[in-house]
Amino acid sequence: MVTMNSMRSLSRLLGAILCLGAGCRDSQPPPEDENHRAGVLPAGLFLAAPPPAARDVREVKRDPRDGDAVVIRGRVGGGKHPFVPGRAVFLLSDLSLRPCSANPDDRCPTPWDYCCEPPDRIAARTIAVEVVDAGGRPLAVGLEGVGSLRASAEVVVRGRVSVGPAQTAVIRAEGIHVGAVSETASGSP
């Protein structure tokens, strides 16, 4: 016969199991920023004019300092797929990297991967650019095609350097200008 006491014990046991189950989940993800959830890019992200005093990618990567404000110029590329679908992240390569399309006989369909260059040289002259939310997480929106951003496009980015593990630097963009930029050097030094 089910008594009141046994019902209370059962409900306490069920409550304990539920609490244990909730507590046993892997660490909860941090609370999401509204912009991250909605994938909304900040207003004024894309600039009409390039910011002045732009530096090359290889120069910024040589001595990255966490938190430094920087204006960096380059070409979108450094891999077969330089954009991350669904995330505000893309690769920016130094203008000294020679795209396959620079050779008139080359019919490479993805000249922005610089497959004619040695992989180590590509890695040393390519940096990730991201647009983040207040929590430092990349916004959940793709950037390809937004504001004329596409592979091989020349861009100038204003932002801050973020240095992570193994001294790897990432640029947290605050402003992006898409348009032809002047090269400081071309070809291999």
Next chain:
Amino acid sequence: MRLLPFDYAIRNLGRSPHRLAATVLGSAVVVGVFVSAAAFLHGMDVGLARSGGPENVLLLGAGSEESIERSEIPPAHAGIVAAGVRGIRRRFDAAYVSPEVHLALAVSAGGAPPRLAPLRGITPGAFLVHPQVRIAEGRAPAAGRAEVLVGARVAARLGVRESDLAVGRTLRFERRDWTIVGRMKAPATVMDAEIWCPLNDLMLAARRTTLSCVVLTLDSADLADVDAFCKHRVDLQMVALRQQDYYDSLREFYAPIRLIVWATAGLVSIAGLFGGLNTLYAAFSTRIRELAALQTLGFSRRAIVLSLIQEATVASIAGALLAVLSARVLLDGLAVRFSMGVLSLRVDSGVVALGLAAGLLLGAAGALPPAYRCLRPGIPEALRAA
């Protein structure tokens, strides 16, 4: 329109048992070739579709997205990825991360000459990320003891008997004997034809210093998170793609082979169709006067053509049934060596339906030209025919 009764068509089939047998067998051969082609291609599709875990992400060396065998990743990267990517599935604090080496080496067993076979160097994490794999006999290989785990289709790959790959027997590759300590099953996947051994043992034996790939199973993370990690860590020179997308790209790679297989089946079918046309023409031409007589009785040419189609279709469907039943018994699950692995022919409900539809089409299409030839003459001319 007044139609001829269905049993008229059935009774006509019995007029010449030899001719009926020829029609049925001819149809069986044509449909059999068609079903064999479909079973081969379906087996290839299923094998590639089931080899990729739905939540698995493959990390490959940059520039090697199309070939695991060409990819190179330093071994330390597996640990960096496991620590750096949040949202990888875990069980009792073991991350679902599998560093692997994929090689094709000449392997011999049971005294047979060596043949190229796919080998995979693994760690215990492989059994987490590849749940399709089940150890059916024995145990997983231990490191440092020259032990291997052999897939169910490896015997077909090497051209040896199953008993030559029993637990306790040995394989030979890289100038060394390896003891089989277990047999595994991973039905309808590429892993079913692979030989698995401890990662470090294989790397040492093959004098290889890099991994081919790292396989992750994601939990709360998605592909974009792993992709973003690879782009942040451009120094690691890795790319991320869904494991299933990798196998889908292999299916596209085999598209010319699919075309050749269908073209061959098509050519054989056309040859069979012409043979059938000859047989049916011979059958119908002896009945020109009978068909003319039916017209005088008020049956239209359309009704007669319909009856001839029924006759031809019943015979061809009988042949198609014979073909699909034989294929189901003889071909379903048959291992065929293909490229670097083994695929299993699959005769499932879809392939059976395709075979029966082919038989139906064969009967309908095969009856039309001879029917047209036999009904073309006018009634008086046809009644005077010999």
